[in-house]
Amino acid sequence: MSAPEQTYETATSRLEEIIRRLDSGEAELRETLALCKEGRGLVEFCAAELDAVGQGLQELRLDELVARLEAGTARPGEPG
Amino acid sequence: MDPVTEQAARPEGIAGSSLPGPFAVGAYARKLQEELRKRARVQLVGEAWNVKRSKARVYFELRDGDGALPCAMWNDAWERGRIPEGAFVDGAQVVVAGGPDYYPGSRTSSPGFTFDVTALRVAGEGDLLAQVDRLRRKLDAGGLLEPQRRLPRPALPRTIGVVTGESGKARDDVLAGLARRGWEGRLVWAFAPVQDRHAAAAITRAVQDLAAVAGVEVIVVARGGGSLADLFAFCDETLCRTVALLAVPVIASVGHHTDRTLIDDVAAVACSTPTHAAEAAVPLHCAEARVTVGRSAQRLADHGRRAVLARARHLAQLSRAPAQAVAKQRARLHQLLREMRASARRGGVTEAGRELHAAAAALERRAGSARGASAAGRRAKLDALGSALTAHDPERIVARGYAVVDDGAGAVVTSAAEARAAQSVRLFFADADVRATIEEE
Numbered sequence: 001m002s003a004p005e006q007t008y009e010t011a012t013s014r015l016e017e018i019i020r021r022l023d024s025g026e027a028e029l030r031e032t033l034a035l036c037k038e039g040r041g042l043v044e045f046c047a048a049e050l051d052a053v054g055q056g057l058q059e060l061r062l063d064e065l066v067a068r069l070e071a072g073t074a075r076p077g078e079p080g
Numbered sequence: 081m082d083p084v085t086e087q088a089a090r091p092e093g094i095a096g097s098s099l100p101g102p103f104a105v106g107a108y109a110r111k112l113q114e115e116l117r118k119r120a121r122v123q124l125v126g127e128a129w130n131v132k133r134s135k136a137r138v139y140f141e142l143r144d145g146d147g148a149l150p151c152a153m154w155n156d157a158w159e160r161g162r163i164p165e166g167a168f169v170d171g172a173q174v175v176v177a178g179g180p181d182y183y184p185g186s187r188t189s190s191p192g193f194t195f196d197v198t199a200l201r202v203a204g205e206g207d208l209l210a211q212v213d214r215l216r217r218k219l220d221a222g223g224l225l226e227p228q229r230r231l232p233r234p235a236l237p238r239t240i241g242v243v244t245g246e247s248g249k250a251r252d253d254v255l256a257g258l259a260r261r262g263w264e265g266r267l268v269w270a271f272a273p274v275q276d277r278h279a280a281a282a283i284t285r286a287v288q289d290l291a292a293v294a295g296v297e298v299i300v301v302a303r304g305g306g307s308l309a310d311l312f313a314f315c316d317e318t319l320c321r322t323v324a325l326l327a328v329p330v331i332a333s334v335g336h337h338t339d340r341t342l343i344d345d346v347a348a349v350a351c352s353t354p355t356h357a358a359e360a361a362v363p364l365h366c367a368e369a370r371v372t373v374g375r376s377a378q379r380l381a382d383h384g385r386r387a388v389l390a391r392a393r394h395l396a397q398l399s400r401a402p403a404q405a406v407a408k409q410r411a412r413l414h415q416l417l418r419e420m421r422a423s424a425r426r427g428g429v430t431e432a433g434r435e436l437h438a439a440a441a442a443l444e445r446r447a448g449s450a451r452g453a454s455a456a457g458r459r460a461k462l463d464a465l466g467s468a469l470t471a472h473d474p475e476r477i478v479a480r481g482y483a484v485v486d487d488g489a490g491a492v493v494t495s496a497a498e499a500r501a502a503q504s505v506r507l508f509f510a511d512a513d514v515r516a517t518i519e520e521e
Contacts, residue, residue, distance in 0.1 A: 007234060007235070008234070008235050008236040008364070009234075009235045012235075012372075012373075015376050016376075018380075019376060019379055019380070019383075022379070022380070022383040023383075027387075029387055029388075029391055032383060032384070032387040033384065033387065033388075035383075036380050036381075036383060036384035036387075039376070039380040040377070040380060043373055043376055043377040043380065046369075046373045046376075047370075047373055047377075049236055049238075050236070050366060050369055050370050050373065052238050052265065053236060053237075053238060053263050053264055053265035053362075053366060054262070054264055054366060054370075055264060056264050057255075057258070057263075057264045057265070057267060058264075058265070058266045058267065059267050059269065060266065060267065060268045060269065061268070061269050061270075061271070062241070062268050062269060062270035062271075062286065062289055062290060062293070063270075063271070065268065065293060066289060
């Protein structure tokens with residue numbers, strides 16, 4: 001069974017959990033460093049997700065996608 | 081007045097009138113009721129106005145341009161009609177079935193003519209509402225109002241599909257909603273006619289095609305307000321079944337908030353305006369999310385640095401502790417050494433002797449307090465010790481012509497080997513000290 005896919009929601013909710021644990025001051029050095037490392041990974045994931053929807057609106061037309069699909073030049077999921 | 085009296089008191093008719101009577105009005109009213117009820121029962125069409133409800137009946141007037149009839153319908157007949165809420169309002173086009181009736185009244189209640197309605201159907205727009213209501217019940221019975229609501233909706237979709245009219249205002253509203261969220265991802269427009277019931281097939285196809293486009297995570301179906309007939313395409317059974325069973329969540333915004341089309345019922349979310357629908361498609365405010373993520377990154381960095389720094393400081397303290405202890409002991413040793421040398425120079429032995437004398441005196445005092453012959457014995461022994469100490473006082477020895485040798489730094493030299501090792505020594509005589517160098521033969 002593969003691990004559930006990471007989403008923005010799961011990433012941010014885990015990140016909040018990590019920060020709560022660190023804020024509690026109960027984590028030992030080894031755990032603290034492991035949590036910081038995991039948290040940095042999550043921050044990078046979230047930042048990448050935000051970047052993906054922050055690079056300028058890309059507008060496509062379904063009829064054009066379908067036409068290209070029928071022409072066999074591209075799959076609908078891979079426009080251009 | 082009893083009937084007999086009434087009968088007796090009936091007045092004469094109008095002089096010169098050829099009409100029969102006079103008859104008692106109650107009897108005539110009942111006869112009229114009887115006659116009216118004999119009339120053929122029919123269906124009538126018109127607009128319902130002045131709709132009023134009582135505990136037992138629903139009253140309204142059925143009107144058209146040429147005339148009107150007061151109508152009444154018993155509540156049980158009304159319930160059997162399952163007329164949808166909101167369909168039977170002033171001005172609604174209705175078809176009624178029934179026949180004329182007359183309430184004869186009494187001495188204490190007013191008489192009245194009514195058209196007794198036994199069945200009623202809302203026609204026109206009301207008819208559409210009734211159809212929508214029937215279809216809604218059908219979809220509900222098929223469990224199709226729930227599946228979309230159970231679909232997870234992404235907080236931050238990368239690709240959004242939108243079904244709307246190409247020239248309508250809804251398109252701009254969707255863009256405005258997305259801009260408000262600060263969302264600039266991939267938008268796939270599926271333009272479709274959204275005007276009438278014939279548009280349903282095109283909208284159904286658009287929704288299906290969008291769901292098939294890889295990466296489309298949410299679909300917005302948007303249309304501005306209009307009459308129910310205009311919006312009827314969004315009540316199409318095939319469209320609604322398609323949406324209900326779609327694996328991609330659909331956010332519907334059809335008509336204004338007062339309109340309720342069937343797609344609103346089967347969609348994951350129903351919004352009052354296309355702008356709200358766009359906002360619902362991207363629940364996250366992107367600019368705020370960036371700030372939040374940045375803050376999280378900062379807090380993580382702070383925690384990491386603080387954890388390492390605090391522990392490093394603690395370790396440094398721990399590592400310094402032994403060195404500090406050694407340094408402290410070394411300083412104490414130096415101090416003791418200095419004191420010893422100084423003491424040696426000043427005749428520390430004499431000092432020690434004095435201390436010993438004092439101790440002896442103390443002992444003597446205590447001994448004095450002791451009883452018996454042993455006290456005298458102890459005193460004699462102490463006297464002897466005192467004399468021995470005095471005989472060993474270095475000052476007295478030096479005074480007798482001896483000298484004390486040290487290495488120039490305070491350490492007493494007591495052997496030839498030490499003197500040879502020191503090379504340079506000091507000789508302490510009774511009057512002063514002199515430097516001397518050891519010469520080897």
